[in-house]
Amino acid sequence: MQITVQFTPAAELQADWLVLPLFEDEALTGRALEIDEALKGAISRLIQAGDIAGKANELTPLLSLTGLAARRLLILGLGKRDQIDGPAVITAAAAAARDITAKQVDRLALVLPDVVPPFTPETWALAFGVGLAQGSHGPGLRKTKAERFPAREYCLLAGPSMPAALVERGARRAAIEGTAVALAQELVNTPPCDLYPESFAERARQVAQASGIEINILDQHQLEAEHMGSLLGVARGSERPPRFVVLRHRRGGQRTLGLVGKGVTFDSGGLSLKTNEQMLDMKCDMAGAAAVLGAMQAIAALQIPVNVHGYLPLVENMPSGKALKLGDVVRARNGKTIEIHNTDAEGRLILADALAYAVDDKAGNLVDLATLTGACMVALGSEVAGVMGNNESWLQRVLSAAQRAGERAWPLPMFPLYGDMIKSKVADMKNTGGSRYGGAITAAKLLEEFVARVPWAHLDIAGPAWMEHESTGRDPGGTGCFVRTLVELAYDYAG
Numbered sequence: 186m187q188i189t190v191q192f193t194p195a196a197e198l199q200a201d202w203l204v205l206p207l208f209e210d211e212a213l214t215g216r217a218l219e220i221d222e223a224l225k226g227a228i229s230r231l232i233q234a235g236d237i238a239g240k241a242n243e244l245t246p247l248l249s250l251t252g253l254a255a256r257r258l259l260i261l262g263l264g265k266r267d268q269i270d271g272p273a274v275i276t277a278a279a280a281a282a283r284d285i286t287a288k289q290v291d292r293l294a295l296v297l298p299d300v301v302p303p304f305t306p307e308t309w310a311l312a313f314g315v316g317l318a319q320g321s322h323g324p325g326l327r328k329t330k331a332e333r334f335p336a337r338e339y340c341l342l343a344g345p346s347m348p349a350a351l352v353e354r355g356a357r358r359a360a361i362e363g364t365a366v367a368l369a370q371e372l373v374n375t376p377p378c379d380l381y382p383e384s385f386a387e388r389a390r391q392v393a394q395a396s397g398i399e400i401n402i403l404d405q406h407q408l409e410a411e412h413m414g415s416l417l418g419v420a421r422g423s424e425r426p427p428r429f430v431v432l433r434h435r436r437g438g439q440r441t442l443g444l445v446g447k448g449v450t451f452d453s454g455g456l457s458l459k460t461n462e463q464m465l466d467m468k469c470d471m472a473g474a475a476a477v478l479g480a481m482q483a484i485a486a487l488q489i490p491v492n493v494h495g496y497l498p499l500v501e502n503m504p505s506g507k508a509l510k511l512g513d514v515v516r517a518r519n520g521k522t523i524e525i526h527n528t529d530a531e532g533r534l535i536l537a538d539a540l541a542y543a544v545d546d547k548a549g550n551l552v553d554l555a556t557l558t559g560a561c562m563v564a565l566g567s568e569v570a571g572v573m574g575n576n577e578s579w580l581q582r583v584l585s586a587a588q589r590a591g592e593r594a595w596p597l598p599m600f601p602l603y604g605d606m607i608k609s610k611v612a613d614m615k616n617t618g619g620s621r622y623g624g625a626i627t628a629a630k631l632l633e634e635f636v637a638r639v640p641w642a643h644l645d646i647a648g649p650a651w652m653e654h655e656s657t658g659r660d661p662g663g664t665g666c667f668v669r670t671l672v673e674l675a676y677d678y679a680g
């Protein structure tokens with residue numbers, strides 16, 4: 186994806202579509218006034234008549250124009266100025282892109298409105314650019330007749346007084362992060378017949394080689410040699426052998442940030458089989474691994490001077506004669522034993538080994554991302570990630586990275602009483618809390634047993650990783666969530 190920045194007079198900008206964002210109930214100023222004058226007051230008349238209000242994500246196309254070099258104009262509502270934040274900008278820009286990319290276009294341009302604090306020219310361009318990227322693809326990967334057409338070129342029209350270097354830096358980041366988000370979305374949307382542990386690992390190899398990231402892929406024998414009995418337990422039920430991908434971006438400093446992503450390429454539940462309805466979207470259960478791969482791609486492309494390692498445990502959770510049974514006990518890499526009470530609580534089993542591996546691999550700080558529990562969606566709804574961990578200041582750094590990225594995450598408590606709920610009579614722990622109550626936290630409590638003393642944050646992304654229904658600003662299917670939070674965190678980690 187390519188995003189250029191222009192400073193030309195608005196009327197001279199060549200484009201198939203020019204997107205003009207407007208705040209609600211505000212007089213036209215700056216670029217908007219410039220365009221209105223070129224159109225001999227057409228926009229102010231529409232506002233006067235009440236046809237355009239500027240409400241969030243309101244779209245008003247003007248198809249036949251005289252006075253602009255652009256062929257079509259799309260007026261985009263941003264809502265009230267004092268309510269604008271990262272998610273609002275991204276959603277609005279995505280709404281415009283979704284509308285426009287329903288047809289084939291060459292050049293999609295967007296007018297950057299005057300910067301609203303606390304945004305800077307850089308973060309303003311970044312948010313609008315990422316929104317355009319996010320709204321340009323759609324879930325229809327296997328349609329024989331395409332229904333969405335990413336534009337060949339994207340362009341941001343900056344205000345005359347915006348510093349070029351800052352806007353250009355934001356646009357460059359937007360192109361790289363937008364591409365990484367699209368990669369994660371595409372991986373989540375790929376059907377499970379095509380995306381399984383081996384094919385995911387191969388895709389990771391392509392991405393790594395194209396990006397200059399070191400990669401090591403462990404197969405089943407190597408996983409046995411590495412004592413990853415908990416991951417292997419889950420993998421056993423499937424015809425598809427597991428893989429464990431290790432990605433390394435080594436660009437400086439003593440400390441290493443470790444990113445771990447749950448990669449269950451399909452979650453049937455195993456012998457604790459899900460219902461048809463629960464199983465339908467379970468190709469999304471590798472969204473954590475997709476986010477880590479996307480983030481590694483972006484971190485490498487941005488050449489962030491930092492050490493970041495990515496760990497992707499990849500399995501398929503299936504029922505079979507070889508599958509894990511209830512009452513089975515597995516031994517994880519760090520020697521701890523886990524009694525299986527529900528084979529559908531498989532994510533924590535593969536993450537246990539992956540986290541222990543990352544600890545042995547000398548990660549200085551850890552973040553894991555996982556579509557881990559339905560309980561987290563009960564707690565926070567489907568648009569907000571739950572955040573848990575073992576270190577308050579590390580949690581705050583992760584939460585503020587999410588804030589800067591315009592992604593929603595919220596902390597849940599880790600009181601010791603939740604740890605009591607996963608005690609087993611037979612083994613060191615059991616893989617469920619027994620009741621549904623507190624399910625997001627009992628899952629995190631199990632993970633905590635595998636991070637030793639490393640500062641660790643766990644993001645339960647079961648809700649935000651997947652959109653069941655479309656909305657104006659959002660396609661259904663994979664969302665690519667938290668790729669950009671990880672990029673922000675890598676910048677923070679680089680110091």
Ligand code: BES
Binds near residue numbers: 454559617624648
């Ligand atoms: N992958 C699911 C969690 C999930 C549910 C993700 C809905 C996205 C949408 C996970 O493996 C799972 O099945 N969790 C169980 C845990 C339970 C058996 C303790 C759940 O949430 O019901």
Ligand code: MN
Binds near residue numbers: 452454528530531532
């Ligand atoms: Mn499951």
Ligand code: ZN
Binds near residue numbers: 556
């Ligand atoms: Zn799962």
